[in-house]
Amino acid sequence: MGHKGLTADETVPAGGPARAVTLHDVAREAGVAVSTVSRALSNPERVGARTRERVQAVARRMDYRPNRIAQALPRGRTQMLALLVSDITNPHNFGLVRGAEAQASAAGFLLVLGDTQGSPELESDHVCRLSSVVDGFVLASSRLPDADLLQLQGRRSVVLFNREVDGFPSVVTDSVGGSRQIVEHLAALGHRSIAYLAGPSDAWADGVRWRALSSHAEDAGIEIARLGPFSPTVDHGSVAADVGLSSGATALVAFNDLLAIGVLRRLERRGVDVPGEVSVAGYDDIFGSDFCHPPLTTVTSPVEQAGRAVIDLLLGARSARPGLVLPADLRVRESSGPAPSTTIP
Amino acid sequence: MGHKGLTADETVPAGGPARAVTLHDVAREAGVAVSTVSRALSNPERVGARTRERVQAVARRMDYRPNRIAQALPRGRTQMLALLVSDITNPHNFGLVRGAEAQASAAGFLLVLGDTQGSPELESDHVCRLSSVVDGFVLASSRLPDADLLQLQGRRSVVLFNREVDGFPSVVTDSVGGSRQIVEHLAALGHRSIAYLAGPSDAWADGVRWRALSSHAEDAGIEIARLGPFSPTVDHGSVAADVGLSSGATALVAFNDLLAIGVLRRLERRGVDVPGEVSVAGYDDIFGSDFCHPPLTTVTSPVEQAGRAVIDLLLGARSARPGLVLPADLRVRESSGPAPSTTIP
DNA sequence: CAACTGACGGCAAACGTTTGCCATACTGCG
DNA sequence: CGCAGTATGGCAAACGTTTGCCGTCAGTTG
Numbered sequence: 105m106g107h108k109g110l111t112a113d114e115t116v117p118a119g120g121p122a123r124a125v126t127l128h129d130v131a132r133e134a135g136v137a138v139s140t141v142s143r144a145l146s147n148p149e150r151v152g153a154r155t156r157e158r159v160q161a162v163a164r165r166m167d168y169r170p171n172r173i174a175q176a177l178p179r180g181r182t183q184m185l186a187l188l189v190s191d192i193t194n195p196h197n198f199g200l201v202r203g204a205e206a207q208a209s210a211a212g213f214l215l216v217l218g219d220t221q222g223s224p225e226l227e228s229d230h231v232c233r234l235s236s237v238v239d240g241f242v243l244a245s246s247r248l249p250d251a252d253l254l255q256l257q258g259r260r261s262v263v264l265f266n267r268e269v270d271g272f273p274s275v276v277t278d279s280v281g282g283s284r285q286i287v288e289h290l291a292a293l294g295h296r297s298i299a300y301l302a303g304p305s306d307a308w309a310d311g312v313r314w315r316a317l318s319s320h321a322e323d324a325g326i327e328i329a330r331l332g333p334f335s336p337t338v339d340h341g342s343v344a345a346d347v348g349l350s351s352g353a354t355a356l357v358a359f360n361d362l363l364a365i366g367v368l369r370r371l372e373r374r375g376v377d378v379p380g381e382v383s384v385a386g387y388d389d390i391f392g393s394d395f396c397h398p399p400l401t402t403v404t405s406p407v408e409q410a411g412r413a414v415i416d417l418l419l420g421a422r423s424a425r426p427g428l429v430l431p432a433d434l435r436v437r438e439s440s441g442p443a444p445s446t447t448i449p
Numbered sequence: 450m451g452h453k454g455l456t457a458d459e460t461v462p463a464g465g466p467a468r469a470v471t472l473h474d475v476a477r478e479a480g481v482a483v484s485t486v487s488r489a490l491s492n493p494e495r496v497g498a499r500t501r502e503r504v505q506a507v508a509r510r511m512d513y514r515p516n517r518i519a520q521a522l523p524r525g526r527t528q529m530l531a532l533l534v535s536d537i538t539n540p541h542n543f544g545l546v547r548g549a550e551a552q553a554s555a556a557g558f559l560l561v562l563g564d565t566q567g568s569p570e571l572e573s574d575h576v577c578r579l580s581s582v583v584d585g586f587v588l589a590s591s592r593l594p595d596a597d598l599l600q601l602q603g604r605r606s607v608v609l610f611n612r613e614v615d616g617f618p619s620v621v622t623d624s625v626g627g628s629r630q631i632v633e634h635l636a637a638l639g640h641r642s643i644a645y646l647a648g649p650s651d652a653w654a655d656g657v658r659w660r661a662l663s664s665h666a667e668d669a670g671i672e673i674a675r676l677g678p679f680s681p682t683v684d685h686g687s688v689a690a691d692v693g694l695s696s697g698a699t700a701l702v703a704f705n706d707l708l709a710i711g712v713l714r715r716l717e718r719r720g721v722d723v724p725g726e727v728s729v730a731g732y733d734d735i736f737g738s739d740f741c742h743p744p745l746t747t748v749t750s751p752v753e754q755a756g757r758a759v760i761d762l763l764l765g766a767r768s769a770r771p772g773l774v775l776p777a778d779l780r781v782r783e784s785s786g787p788a789p790s791t792t793i794p
Numbered sequence: 795c796a797a798c799t800g801a802c803g804g805c806a807a808a809c810g811t812t813t814g815c816c817a818t819a820c821t822g823c824g
Numbered sequence: 825c826g827c828a829g830t831a832t833g834g835c836a837a838a839c840g841t842t843t844g845c846c847g848t849c850a851g852t853t854g
Contacts, residue, residue, distance in 0.1 A: 124581065124604065124810095126809095126810060126811090127810065127811065128810080136833075136834085137833065137834045137835075138810085138811080138812095138834090139811095139812080139813075139833075139834065139835080139836090140832090140833055140834075142810095142811065142812060142813085143812090143813090143833090146811095146812085147812095147813095150831095150832085150833095151832070151833075152831075152832055152833080155832080155833080169577065169580070169581060170581070170810085170811075171581040171809090171810055171811070172578075172581045172582050173518055173521050173522060173527060173581060173582060173809090173810080173811090174522060174581075174809070174810030174811045174812095174839095175810080175811055175812075176518050176811090176839090177518060177519060177522060177809090177810080177811065177812090177838090177839045177840070177841090178810090178811055178812045178813075178838065178839045179811080179812070179839085180839075182518060184561075184582075192543060192546055192547045192550065193543040193544065193547050193736075195540060195543070195736060198537060198538040198540070198543070199538065201537050201562070201564075202537045202538050202564055205537065205562060205563070205564045206564070209563075209564075209575075214561055214578065214579065214582065215561065215562055215563075216529075216559055216560065216561050216562070217546070217550060217560055217561070217562040218550070218554075218560075219546075219547055219550045219551070219554075230554075232514065233517075233559065234559065235514070236469065236514060236515070236516045236517045236518060237517050237518060237529075237559065259469065365740060368740075369740055391538075391540060391736065391737060392736060392737035392740065392741075395710060395713075395714055395737065395740075395741045395742060396737075396740045396741070396742075397740060397741075397742050469840095471839095471840060471841085472840065472841065473840080481803075481804085482803065482804045482805075483804090483840090483841080483842095484803075484804060484805080484806090484841095484842080484843075485802090485803055485804075487840095487841065487842060487843085488803090488842090488843090491841095491842085492842095492843095495801095495802085495803095496801095496802070496803075497801075497802055497803080500802080500803080515840085515841075516839090516840055516841070518839090518840080518841090519809095519839070519840035519841045519842095520840080520841055520842075521809090521841090522808090522809040522810070522811090522839090522840080522841070522842090523808065523809045523840090523841055523842045523843075524809085524841085524842070525809075795854100796853100796854090797852105797853085797854085798851105798852080798853075798854095799850100799851085799852075799853090800849105800850090800851085800852095801848105801849090801850085801851095802847105802848085802849085802850100803846105803847090803848085803849105804845105804846090804847085804848100805844105805845090805846085805847100806843100806844095806845090806846105807842100807843090807844085807845100808841100808842085808843085808844095809840105809841090809842090810839105811838100811839090812837100812838085812839090813836100813837090813838085814835105814836095814837085814838095815834105815835085815836090815837100816833105816834085816835080816836105817832100817833090817834085817835095818831105818832085818833085818834095819830100819831090819832080819833100820829105820830085820831075820832090821828100821829080821830070821831085822827105822828095822829085822830100823826100823827085823828085823829100824825100824826090824827085824828105
C-alpha cells in the first residue's frame with residue numbers, strides 16, 4: 105500500500121476525509137508501545153531520553169496530532185468552554201466574545217458559542233446539549249431561574265456575566281455606579297423628571313439599573329418613572345421613544361444602547377430636538393454609540409476585559425476574584441443637555 | 450452509598466461535578482444489556498416494544514443524557530462545526546454568526562467559534578486545533594493560501610464564505626454586482642474620479658471589489674485609483690480619509706463599512722462636507738451604517754441568510770447549491786451626492 | 795411435528811487516548 | 825558478587841458509546 109500520513113504533501117482532491125495519524129501509527133513506526141508514545145509526548149520526563157527523542161521525531165515527521173475527542177474520554181475534560189449570550193447580534197457582546205475567545209484560546213481551550221435569543225428555554229436547551237461537551241459555562245446575562253443555575257453548578261463550573269447569584273463566581277459591570285453617575289449628571293443639568301425605559305423583566309441588569317436609578321433619583325429629589333418593558337432592540341426604540349416622550353419626562357434613560365439608539369432615531373424622525381427638548385442616555389457604550397445622531401451619552405465598561413476575566417474565573421486563575429465588579433463610567437456626549445425649563449428661565 | 454443520578458432534585462452545593470448517568474446505569478436499572486439501551490434510544494425499531502418502553506421509561510426517569518464525546522468516538526463524527534471569522538468584532542459578522550448558529554443548532558450541531566484576527570497564522574492554528582473536534586469548517590473571509598485550503602479539504606469538509614476557490618463550495622455576496630451599482634450611481638451623480646480605499650491585500654473580497662470597480666469605471670470612462678491598503682477598522686478610517694481626500698477624487702469607495710464609517714468620522718472632524726465636497730460609499734451595510742453621520746451609502750447583503758446557507762452547504766443539504774452568490778444591492782443614503790463640479794456649473 | 799424464518803437481546807470489539815501496575819534491566823552500594 | 829533501588833517501557837483496563845455478529849426463542853410453514 106502507498107504511504108499515508110506523510111508530512112502532508114499528498115494531494116487528495118476528491119478523496120473522503122483521509123484517516124488521521126494515530127498514536128498507534130506512530131508507535132508502530134517508532135517500534136514502541138502506544139503508551140510510550142503517549143508519555144513521550146505528554147509526559148516527557150517519564151520516558152528515557154533516547155526513546156523520547158526518537159518518538160518525538162517520528163511523531164513530528166508523521167505530523168501526528170492528538171485527537172482531542174479521544175483524549176477527552178479518559179481525561180474527563182474536553183478543554184472546551186461554552187459561552188452563552190442572549191443576543192449575539194448585540195454589539196455589546198462582541199467585545200465579550202472576543203475577549204473570551206482570546207483568553208480561552210491562549211489557555212488552549214476551545215470556545216463553543218451559543219445564542220439564546222433571550223429565551224430561558226433556549227438557554228436551558230443549549231446548556232443540556234453542551235453539558236457533556238464542555239468543561240464549563242459562561243452565562244452572559246443569563247435569564248435562567250436561580251434553581252436551574254444551582255442544578256447546573258452541580259455538574260459543571262459556571263461563571264456568570266452581568267448577573268449575580270449567591271454562590272456563583274461572576275463578573276458584572278458596575279451598573280449601580282453608572283446609574284448614580286447618570287442621575288448626578290442629569291440632576292446637574294437641571295432635570296427634575298426622568299423616565300426609565302425598561303428592558304426585559306427577567307434580565308438581571310434591568311432590575312439592578314432600575315433600583316439604582318430610582319434610589320439615587322429619590323436621594324436627589326428627582327421624579328422617576330419606569331416605563332415598559334421594551335425589547336432591547338433598535339426597532340423597539342420607536343415605541344419606547346413615543347411612550348417616554350408622552351410621559352412628560354425631560355430625560356429618557358434606556359435599558360441599553362440598542363434601545364437608546366432606537367429612541368434617538370425615532371425622536372429625530374419625529375422632529376424632536378435632542379437634547380433641546382429631551383435628553384437621552386443609555387448603558388453599554390456599544391459600537392455606534394459614539395457616531396449615532398446625536399452621539400449618545402452612555403455608561404461605558406471594559407467589556408473585552410470582562411470577557412477575559414470571565415474565562416480566568418472559569419479556569420480558576422488565582423488572579424481573578426469571584427465577585428469581580430468592573431468599573432463603569434459615564435461618557436457624556438451630545439444626547440444629553442440642560443433640561444428645557446432651565447434654558448428658558 | 451446514597452442514591453445518585455435521580456431526576457436531579459439532589460442539592461450538591463459544594464460537591465465536585467456529580468458523575469453523570471451513563472448507559473451502564475440505565476442498563477443495570479432496567480435489567481438489560483447496554484447495547485439494548487443504546488438501541489432502544491437511538492434505533493428504536495431494532496428492539497421489541499415491551500423492552501423499548503421499559504428502557505425508555507427508565508432512561509427518562511434517571512434523566513439520562515448521552516455523552517456526546519463518547520458518542521463521537523465510535524461514530525467518527527462529533528456533530529460540531531467550526532466557524533472561523535477574521536474579526537469577531539466586525540458587525541458584518543454578527544449576522545453571519547447568528548444565522549450559522551441558528552441553522553447549526555436546528556440541525557443538532559454545535560458551533561465552535563474562532564477569531565482569526567485577520568492573521569493567516571492564527572487561522573491555520575485554529576484549524577489544526579479544531580480539526581479533530583469538528584466535522585466541518587466554515588471559513589469566512591479566509592486568508593489561508595489555496596494550498597492550505599486544499600490540504601484541509603482532504604481531512605474535513607470546508608465551506609468558504611466570501612471567497613471563491615476552485616473545487617470548494619462557497620457562499621459569496623455579489624461584490625461585482627454591488628461594485629457595478631456603486632460606479633453607476635456615482636457616474637449618474639457626475640463623478641469623474643473615484644478613489645478606492647483598499648482593504649488587506651490578502652483579503653479575497655478586496656481583489657474582487659477592486660477589479661469590479663476599476664473595470665466598470667473604465668467602461669464608464671471614470672478615473673479610478675487604488676489607495677492603501679488600510680486596516681479595515683473605524684480607527685484606520687482617519688488615515689484613509691486623509692489619503693483619499695488628498696488624491697483629489699470626488700468620491701471615496703471604502704473596502705468596507707467599518708473603514709467607511711471611520712472615513713466619515715474623520716471628514717466630519719476635519720470639517721469636510723459630505724457629500725457636498727466628497728461622496729463616500731462602502732460595502733456590507735453593517736449595524737450603524739444607517740445611523741452614522743451622514744448615513745452611509747453602501748452595498749447591502751443578506752448576511753444572516755448567508756450564515757444559514759453556509760451551514761446547509763456544509764451539512765450537504767440538497768437545497769443549497771455549491772456556488773451560491775447572494776444578491777447585493779446598493780442602498781443609497783446621504784453620504785453620496787452630486788459631484789462638486791457639477792453643482793457649480 | 796420438523797424445519798425454517800425472523801425478531802430480539804447480548805457479547806464483545808471497536809473508537810484513540812490515558813494511566814495504574816508490573817516486569818525488566820540497569821544503577822550503585824555494601 | 826549480591827542486593828536493593830530506580831529508571832524505563834509494555835500490558836491492559838479504563839472512558840461511554842456504537843455496532844457487527846451470534847445465539848435463542850417464538851412464530852410460521854410445509
